[in-house]
Amino acid sequence: MRYIRCRAGLFRLSVIAMMGLLLITIASSAALAQDSPPRFEAGASFTAMRVGPEVFGPGAEGDVNFGRHIAFDAAYSWSPTPTPQHIMTALFGVKAGTRTQRFGFFGKVRPGLISFGNSVRQVTEIFGPSGLPTANFRLARENQKALDLGGVLEYYPSQHWALRWDAGDLVEFGEQGVLFTAVGNVPPGFIFFPPVPGRTTHNFMFSTAVHYRF
Numbered sequence: 001m002r003y004i005r006c007r008a009g010l011f012r013l014s015v016i017a018m019m020g021l022l023l024i025t026i027a028s029s030a031a032l033a034q035d036s037p038p039r040f041e042a043g044a045s046f047t048a049m050r051v052g053p054e055v056f057g058p059g060a061e062g063d064v065n066f067g068r069h070i071a072f073d074a075a076y077s078w079s080p081t082p083t084p085q086h087i088m089t090a091l092f093g094v095k096a097g098t099r100t101q102r103f104g105f106f107g108k109v110r111p112g113l114i115s116f117g118n119s120v121r122q123v124t125e126i127f128g129p130s131g132l133p134t135a136n137f138r139l140a141r142e143n144q145k146a147l148d149l150g151g152v153l154e155y156y157p158s159q160h161w162a163l164r165w166d167a168g169d170l171v172e173f174g175e176q177g178v179l180f181t182a183v184g185n186v187p188p189g190f191i192f193f194p195p196v197p198g199r200t201t202h203n204f205m206f207s208t209a210v211h212y213r214f
Helices: 001-034
Strands: 042-048 052-067 068-077 087-099 103-127 133-158 163-175 179-184 198-214
Touching: 042 087, 042 163, 052 087, 052 198, 068 103, 068 198, 087 133, 103 163
Parallel strands: 103 179
Antiparallel strands: 042 052, 042 198, 052 068, 068 087, 087 103, 103 133, 133 163, 163 198
16 A cells, blocks of 8 residues: 555656646747747838938848847848939848847848949040040949948837837948040040049948838
8 A cells, every 4th residue: 555655646746747847848938939039020111321412212121030149131222312323222141139028139240232323434535626525424323342330229019020220330342433534536645534443431321120020
């Protein structure tokens, strides 16, 4: 009888221990699911940049989250200007930081490009018989390498929605600028302007966005 009661007691303890482990596992899984963000995010944004003049425009963003601390981050923006020289950016990189239940704090490094429409790429001075030149301008889209460095603040009002604010420096790595050439009856002593050398410029960029997480 003592052996039977002992086995019954061990059985009850085993059942209680298994139930406890099961409850701990369920609680841990629920906490992990609550802390880990959904895998994918997609949303719309509004971006302001200072690239000489200040420009504004809509855009689209997307993320692939690899846990709570790191994500693949991409963004596209289109900024109209008073002239036909519309500006576009396309950036792809990494967002890394930490999250709480309601907030996320990240740094970002996103290489990509910045593109200017209808830019003057070449100026040709055409000299006629009279020696007076006329200028011919070649317009084309100008694509320059860029690097977006900055910080990100996110707010999570619910599991599937996020509000996001970005601020940082859009570094533009400008290549050789406008090319000047002369053709025709070029007079002696005519001064040829050398190509404008490439340079690196820093542009402040801010954006706000709404993301759906799934």
